[in-house]
Amino acid sequence: MSTNLKHKIENSKEKQNRHKAMEAIKVINSLKEDFKSPIESMNYFYELFEDVYCKNKSLHSDKLKVGTMCIQIPSEIIYALDAVPIRLCNGFYTDDEIGSDFMPQKSCPLVRATVGQFSSKNFNDMPDLIYSPTTCDQKTKAGVTIESFGYEVNDVDFPRIKESEISREYFRRSIRNFSIDLSKKTGKKLKKSDLKKSISKIGYAQSLYHNLCDYRKHSDVVIGGNDVFLITNAFFFDKIDNWINAVEKLLEECKKRKEEKISINAKVAPRIVYTGSPPIFPNYKVPLLIEQSDGIIVADETCSANRMFNDRVAVDEWFINDMLDSLADKYLKACTCPIFTRNDDRIRRIIELVKSYSADGVVYQSFAGCTVYEAEQKSVLEAMEKAGIPILYIESDYSPSQGGQLSTRIEAFIESLKTRRRTKK
Numbered sequence: 391m392s393t394n395l396k397h398k399i400e401n402s403k404e405k406q407n408r409h410k411a412m413e414a415i416k417v418i419n420s421l422k423e424d425f426k427s428p429i430e431s432m433n434y435f436y437e438l439f440e441d442v443y444c445k446n447k448s449l450h451s452d453k454l455k456v457g458t459m460c461i462q463i464p465s466e467i468i469y470a471l472d473a474v475p476i477r478l479c480n481g482f483y484t485d486d487e488i489g490s491d492f493m494p495q496k497s498c499p500l501v502r503a504t505v506g507q508f509s510s511k512n513f514n515d516m517p518d519l520i521y522s523p524t525t526c527d528q529k530t531k532a533g534v535t536i537e538s539f540g541y542e543v544n545d546v547d548f549p550r551i552k553e554s555e556i557s558r559e560y561f562r563r564s565i566r567n568f569s570i571d572l573s574k575k576t577g578k579k580l581k582k583s584d585l586k587k588s589i590s591k592i593g594y595a596q597s598l599y600h601n602l603c604d605y606r607k608h609s610d611v612v613i614g615g616n617d618v619f620l621i622t623n624a625f626f627f628d629k630i631d632n633w634i635n636a637v638e639k640l641l642e643e644c645k646k647r648k649e650e651k652i653s654i655n656a657k658v659a660p661r662i663v664y665t666g667s668p669p670i671f672p673n674y675k676v677p678l679l680i681e682q683s684d685g686i687i688v689a690d691e692t693c694s695a696n697r698m699f700n701d702r703v704a705v706d707e708w709f710i711n712d713m714l715d716s717l718a719d720k721y722l723k724a725c726t727c728p729i730f731t732r733n734d735d736r737i738r739r740i741i742e743l744v745k746s747y748s749a750d751g752v753v754y755q756s757f758a759g760c761t762v763y764e765a766e767q768k769s770v771l772e773a774m775e776k777a778g779i780p781i782l783y784i785e786s787d788y789s790p791s792q793g794g795q796l797s798t799r800i801e802a803f804i805e806s807l808k809t810r811r812r813t814k815k
């Protein structure tokens with residue numbers, strides 16, 4: 391490569407990093423400053439995101455990094471092989487713009503941003519291996535595009551029918567193959583004791599998340615929905631032990647706040663369940679607007695938060711193949727992504743969340759270009775109407791230009807929920 395070309399690439403990388411740092415810090419500052427009574431323990435997460443996205447700090451230079459294109463790759467297996475999982479879903483507009491040169495105009499911004507990041511090879515922790523489950527069409531095709539940049543992308547078969555026995559067996563076989571392949575590539579043998587240990591560690595992390603969610607059920611809400619998205623997004627890439635310690639500390643603070651009846655918002659703030667295309671840092675455009683408009687996100691049904699921590703792995707016999715099968719079952723069963731033919735579980739889960747978190751309404755975000763979330767909109771809207779639950783459907787993307795129009799719709803929805811509450815009394 392000529393020195394000139396090298397300079398050009400480095401300069402453009404610097405420029406991208408600057409833009410990404412600006413996107414990141416804007417959201418971090420909003421989280422720190424926009425809401426009253428901020429939680430002190432959140433500082434760990436704010437600093438983590440500043441380190442990674444503003445200072446480009448590597449967290450795993452001593453470890454083999456396994457990039458995963460979606461939530462269906464069991465982290466438990468990766469940890470058991472002494473590697474670290476890094477979820478590659480990307481929320482940066484800077485990367486989305488770069489990726490739009492390689493993906494169709496009408497594609498999902500999340501997928502475009504992931505492709506964009508690979509095309510510019512701009513990572514704080516570059517994945518050594520990449521695994522891509524064949525989930526939605528765009529993710530599947532993105533793998534091929536990423537390969538054209540010189541990476542090896544390993545496909546992991548994923549079924550599109552959730553309920554059938556054939557799918558269950560198919561995914562079990564797929565996960566066994568994944569573990570064999572990863573074991574070969576890492577040069578490590580998958581040991582029973584290590585897998586058992588990592589299943590229990592992830593299970594513990596899940597239980598912490600659920601404890602945190604319990605605090606969101608009360609009328610004095612001690613933590614905002616955007617902060618919770620930040621915590622769960624950190625799970626994509628953070629050192630798991632650090633994440634666990636930080637959430638344990640946060641829970642202690644939540645307990646204290648509950649005892650002292652400290653709430654981050656007024657009791658009249660409408661309570662929202664968030665569903666649809668996942669908010670991924672720093673694309674918190676819609677969730678931030680909700681909370682800046684006096685709503686409070688008390689629960690979510692998305693793959694960047696709640697869906698990652700649903701359902702524990704249920705193991706009967708602690709032998710390797712039994713554990714692998716149980717992992718496959720858990721990852722398939724817990725997934726409520728609209729990639730499946732039928733997805734009644736998703737509707738059931740949203741209604742259940744509305745009830746258990748005493749929510750006033752649902753906000754459903756679909757990324758422009760995501761056909762499956764768009765397609766599922768109709769059945770979800772009908773089901774909510776039948777259940778008497780107000781719902782707002784929003785199509786959004788990563789561009790910063792949509793703000794005004796979105797905020798008008800969100801504010802109007804929040805106001806309508808307030809009126810509804812008043813008239814119900």
Ligand code: SF4
Pocket residue numbers: 459460461479525526529667668693727728729
């Ligand atoms: S929306 Fe669905 S396909 Fe996309 S990352 Fe989430 S679970 Fe995977």
Ligand code: SF4
Pocket residue numbers: 498499500501526527528529667668727729757759760761762763
């Ligand atoms: S939002 Fe839609 S297109 Fe994008 S990753 Fe998820 S399912 Fe795929």
